[in-house]
Amino acid sequence: MANTSNRTSPLSVDHLSMRYHHKPVLTDVSFNIPEGKSIAIVGPNGAGKSTLLKGIMGLEPLIEGQVNFFGQSLDKKRLSTAYVPQREEIDWDFPINVMDVVLMGRHGHLKLWQRPSNIDRQIAEKALKDLQMWDFKDRQISQLSGGQQQRVFLARSLAQQANLYLMDEPFAGVDVATEKAIIELFKNLKQQGKTIICVHHDLNTVGEYFDWIIFINARLVAAGPVEEVLTKENLNKTYGGRLSLLNDLTEEMYRTQLNKAHDTD
Amino acid sequence: MDAFTLLQPVSTWDNLLSFWRFEDMNVLWVLVGSILLGMSASVIGAFAFLRKRSLIGDALAHAALPGVMMAFLLFQTRDPLVMFLGAAASSFIGFFLIDWLPKNTKIKPDAALAITLSFFFALGLMLLSYIQGLNVENKSGLDKILFGQAAAMTQDDIRLLGYVAITILITVTLFFHKLRLIAFNRTYAITIGMAVNRYELLLALLIVMSVVVGLQLVGVVLMAAVLLTPIAAARFWSGELRSILILSAFLGALSAIISTQISYIAPAMPTGPWMVVSLSILFILSLLFAPQKGLLKRFLEHKLLRQKVAEENILRTLYKLVERNKIAQLDFNHSDIQALRSVPTESLQKTLKTLCRKKLIESSSKGFRLTQSGLELATQLTRRHRLWENYLNEHAELTPEQVHNQAERIEHILTESQEKQLQDELKNADSDPHGNPIPSQTSLTEGKN
Numbered sequence A: 001m002a003n004t005s006n007r008t009s010p011l012s013v014d015h016l017s018m019r020y021h022h023k024p025v026l027t028d029v030s031f032n033i034p035e036g037k038s039i040a041i042v043g044p045n046g047a048g049k050s051t052l053l054k055g056i057m058g059l060e061p062l063i064e065g066q067v068n069f070f071g072q073s074l075d076k077k078r079l080s081t082a083y084v085p086q087r088e089e090i091d092w093d094f095p096i097n098v099m100d101v102v103l104m105g106r107h108g109h110l111k112l113w114q115r116p117s118n119i120d121r122q123i124a125e126k127a128l129k130d131l132q133m134w135d136f137k138d139r140q141i142s143q144l145s146g147g148q149q150q151r152v153f154l155a156r157s158l159a160q161q162a163n164l165y166l167m168d169e170p171f172a173g174v175d176v177a178t179e180k181a182i183i184e185l186f187k188n189l190k191q192q193g194k195t196i197i198c199v200h201h202d203l204n205t206v207g208e209y210f211d212w213i214i215f216i217n218a219r220l221v222a223a224g225p226v227e228e229v230l231t232k233e234n235l236n237k238t239y240g241g242r243l244s245l246l247n248d249l250t251e252e253m254y255r256t257q258l259n260k261a262h263d264t265d
Numbered sequence B: 001m002d003a004f005t006l007l008q009p010v011s012t013w014d015n016l017l018s019f020w021r022f023e024d025m026n027v028l029w030v031l032v033g034s035i036l037l038g039m040s041a042s043v044i045g046a047f048a049f050l051r052k053r054s055l056i057g058d059a060l061a062h063a064a065l066p067g068v069m070m071a072f073l074l075f076q077t078r079d080p081l082v083m084f085l086g087a088a089a090s091s092f093i094g095f096f097l098i099d100w101l102p103k104n105t106k107i108k109p110d111a112a113l114a115i116t117l118s119f120f121f122a123l124g125l126m127l128l129s130y131i132q133g134l135n136v137e138n139k140s141g142l143d144k145i146l147f148g149q150a151a152a153m154t155q156d157d158i159r160l161l162g163y164v165a166i167t168i169l170i171t172v173t174l175f176f177h178k179l180r181l182i183a184f185n186r187t188y189a190i191t192i193g194m195a196v197n198r199y200e201l202l203l204a205l206l207i208v209m210s211v212v213v214g215l216q217l218v219g220v221v222l223m224a225a226v227l228l229t230p231i232a233a234a235r236f237w238s239g240e241l242r243s244i245l246i247l248s249a250f251l252g253a254l255s256a257i258i259s260t261q262i263s264y265i266a267p268a269m270p271t272g273p274w275m276v277v278s279l280s281i282l283f284i285l286s287l288l289f290a291p292q293k294g295l296l297k298r299f300l301e302h303k304l305l306r307q308k309v310a311e312e313n314i315l316r317t318l319y320k321l322v323e324r325n326k327i328a329q330l331d332f333n334h335s336d337i338q339a340l341r342s343v344p345t346e347s348l349q350k351t352l353k354t355l356c357r358k359k360l361i362e363s364s365s366k367g368f369r370l371t372q373s374g375l376e377l378a379t380q381l382t383r384r385h386r387l388w389e390n391y392l393n394e395h396a397e398l399t400p401e402q403v404h405n406q407a408e409r410i411e412h413i414l415t416e417s418q419e420k421q422l423q424d425e426l427k428n429a430d431s432d433p434h435g436n437p438i439p440s441q442t443s444l445t446e447g448k449n
Helices: A049-056 A098-109 A118-130 A146-159 A176-191 A203-209 A232-239 A244-256 B002-007 B012-020 B025-050 B056-075 B080-104 B109-133 B142-146 B155-174 B176-184 B186-191 B196-218 B223-234 B241-265 B271-289 B295-324 B334-340 B345-357 B372-395 B400-410 B416-425 B443-448
Strands: A011-020 A023-033 A038-042 A064-069 A081-084 A164-168 A195-199 A212-216 A220-225 B361-364 B367-370
Touching: A011 A049, A023 A049, A023 A064, A023 A212, A023 A220, A023 A244, A038 A049, A038 A203, A049 A164, A049 A195, A081 A146, A081 B186, A098 A118, A098 A146, A098 B176, A118 A146, A146 A164, A146 A176, A176 A195, A212 A232, A220 A232, B012 B241, B025 B056, B025 B155, B025 B176, B025 B196, B025 B223, B025 B241, B025 B271, B056 B080, B056 B109, B056 B142, B056 B196, B056 B223, B080 B109, B080 B155, B080 B196, B109 B142, B142 B196, B155 B176, B155 B196, B176 B186, B176 B196, B186 B196, B196 B223, B196 B271, B223 B241, B223 B271, B241 B271, B271 B295, B295 B334, B295 B345, B295 B361, B295 B367, B295 B372, B334 B345, B345 B361, B345 B367, B367 B372, B372 B400, B372 B416
Parallel strands: A038 A195, A038 A212, A081 A164, A164 A195
Antiparallel strands: A011 A023, A011 A064, A212 A220, B361 B367
């Protein structure tokens, strides 16, 4: 899967494998993402969708494989990449207001002891306005509804002014207004040539909201434009249960540390 | 004569006065030192608290004990810097053990904490009793670090404490944004390229330092309370981390003042327990009386709501009575009301009296009757009740039997804008699922006139 296109892909994943203790979570996943599109990562529960995103962002260790952002390692492209974690991952009782959370998006650009400047505040203001959350800027985050929490997280990633957005289930448990706001946001970002990758769980909407789909179930099932890959066959392969023999043998391989015992060419 | 006065015991009051006159320069030193400690410990403890690592301070304080003893054994001195370094070294060993065990073995973090804490504490106690059996100078007073003794501190001790405390306060102020970001959302901090490990090491260092300098004042056993109780109390007062930190620093300082003073007046009293007791009292006061989140406020709010619901229910009942009687009769007595809604007589009388006072109903020999304003309120409630019933029936597909109980509750909290939204979304806004008409804001009023 060499880079045949003229432009380097915003994200290319190459032979990525991950595990949890000895259990394989993802095995040998490779794909290249086109620029300026919205991409959904789809698969059943426990398929490794969030893990894939975390592995890409370097939050969980890879056992094998490589991830490149615009042809470079993540450390060189931090500022072009924004990650939106799952809403459940954090304590929404934390004593902080909406504006301060969004300003966190600017800290990648700030030096060690630097505080957000007026320009940073303007960027945060625009991000909040884009998501219709400006009226809530002084609100404590504990007083927000689920959808508003999600919009705060999205505004924070917008404030990073990145080119590639990785989002973990932004549509999970949000109200209609938020869903509309997110779709609007996707449209705007794509118009600016930015790329969005989302873990998505709703098969009913995936064809409508996204341009591209990556089907995952412990391994890569298919990746490509919606019209090509959203087929009955791929859905069956993705949701039809895992290949148990593959799974068991991979686990056995990790347990025995075969990759170290075996001389690779 | 002179000998006689000397024997007379000094009263507590005189003692207190001489404390605040700072006749003894040492008193001023101790006071300033403990205030600084109270402030810095509560500020750095706040971050441990927010990162849900509350017990780490406790473990680190216990882990410092063997370090102090070893330092004394090796160098045979009570020099503050030697003691400090010894304590810090063994605290750090404890810290890494607590960090390493869960990552590399099947032991979970809570167990790792408990094992390390008790092991180091036991080791420290063992060394302490060994030292007390030895024939060396300066050993008296070493046992004071278990519970803390402000009066036993030297100026050198306090100078070191001051440096450390000020370092902590400055560092936290300087890195406030980053430390808050890590405490709030650690994985996100990593993704924007922050060196989270380095900041965490910095936090650990600051906690170890504040714990170690606090030992002489508060003692090993109770240090954790000084780190955590101020922030726990301050959280009741504000929702903004900056003000919470300032407030917890203030509470820490306050408890330091109280405890040093008591320790001065009654030298047999250890400072640590007094500091913790005064902090706990401040905590309980906050828990009860904080303006927004205090228990008292919540209790009062609930009571008000109950009263409001009781009143509104009676108004609604009167409305229904009027409606059923086709407006031929406007006055109803207790039994009419109780026939439609079961209310204990005593509370019914009380509520009726309140309603009379608010001029929502009038009482006469014939019974109770809605006043103009009472009727308007009752109409509005009935409207909301029936609109909500319709909404549930139309949109949530609940049967007419199911919707009534829900609407009984929702009618009290629906706002005007929500009412309007309901009206817009409903196809049928004329009658409820039971067939009763939904009154417009004026219908019954007009009928009466």
